[in-house]
Amino acid sequence: MGVRILKGICAFFCRKPLEQVVEIELERSHLKKKRQINILEAELRHDRKAEFSRKALAQLRSARACYEITTNEVLLGRRAAEEGEAVRVDIDLSDEPFSHKVSRQQAVIQLTEHLEFHLLNLGKRAMYVNGESVPQNTKRVLYDMCLIEVSFFLLLLVIWFDSILVVARLPEWPTSLR
Numbered sequence: 001m002g003v004r005i006l007k008g009i010c011a012f013f014c015r016k017p018l019e020q021v022v023e024i025e026l027e028r029s030h031l032k033k034k035r036q037i038n039i040l041e042a043e044l045r046h047d048r049k050a051e052f053s054r055k056a057l058a059q060l061r062s063a064r065a066c067y068e069i070t071t072n073e074v075l076l077g078r079r080a081a082e083e084g085e086a087v088r089v090d091i092d093l094s095d096e097p098f099s100h101k102v103s104r105q106q107a108v109i110q111l112t113e114h115l116e117f118h119l120l121n122l123g124k125r126a127m128y129v130n131g132e133s134v135p136q137n138t139k140r141v142l143y144d145m146c147l148i149e150v151s152f153f154l155l156l157l158v159i160w161f162d163s164i165l166v167v168a169r170l171p172e173w174p175t176s177l178r
Contacts (some may be wrong), residue, residue, distance in 0.1 A: 006078070027075040033154075037147060038062065040156045057111055057167065059158045060091060060148070067091045069154075072111040072167075077123075079103045101125065109142065113114065115164055117142040117157070125151060 040061060056068040060076075069091075077089035078099055093102050103123035110118045120139045121127045127134045128149035134140045140149075144159040 036063065036154055040147075040154060041145075047177065056160055056162075057163050058109075058160055059115065061107075061158060062153060063158045064095055064096060069111075073139060074109050075105060076109065077105045080104060096150075096153050098152045105116045111164070111167075115167075117159065135157060 017164050035121075040063065052070070054082040055070045057072070058068065060067040070137060071090070074090040075088075076091045076093060077095045078087060079092050082089065087104055089105070093099055093106065103125070106121070106123040107127060108120045108122060110120070112118060119127070119129060119134060119142050121134045121136055125134070128147075129140045129142065130147050131149075132140070142157050144157070144161075146157040148155040150155060
């Protein structure tokens with residue numbers, strides 16, 4: 001019944017069939033995502049070395065903020081409304097758009113002993129790495145300039161290979177570079 005009404009509305013107002021209207025909307029959405037990616041990449045090319053901290057192994061960049069990864073394991077999520085909550089996140093995504101859809105413990109990014117970054121999705125919703133779905137409790141390898149989609153916003157992973165090579169030469173595996 002609902003689809004028949006939608007088809008009637010589209011035929012009357014749009015003078016186009018429902019399938020064509022859906023295809024147009026998908027195309028618009030795709031173009032919007034491409035524009036977001038282009039903006040992030042342009043900003044990154046402009047100041048890739050400018051905001052580099054010597055402690056950072058990598059950075060996660062969004063349209064609003066830049067988050068540094070300074071340990072071999074970081075927890076991404078949203079801070080709790082109450083301050084007394086036991087779980088603390090390393091990268092707080094609560095200032096991002098649609099952050100209410102991000103789990104308090106959304107994902108863990110780890111630098112392995114093989115000097116690879118891995119993403120483990122802990123949240124209920126699927127995440128996307130370069131457009132590929134990462135379901136709950138699944139790991140995915142991350143590469144430099146990976147695009148991570150969390151709840152309708154994008155994060156760009158920038159890996160600082162110089163810092164990682166310093167970590168690789170250390171006699172013990174560090175928990176932090178501080």
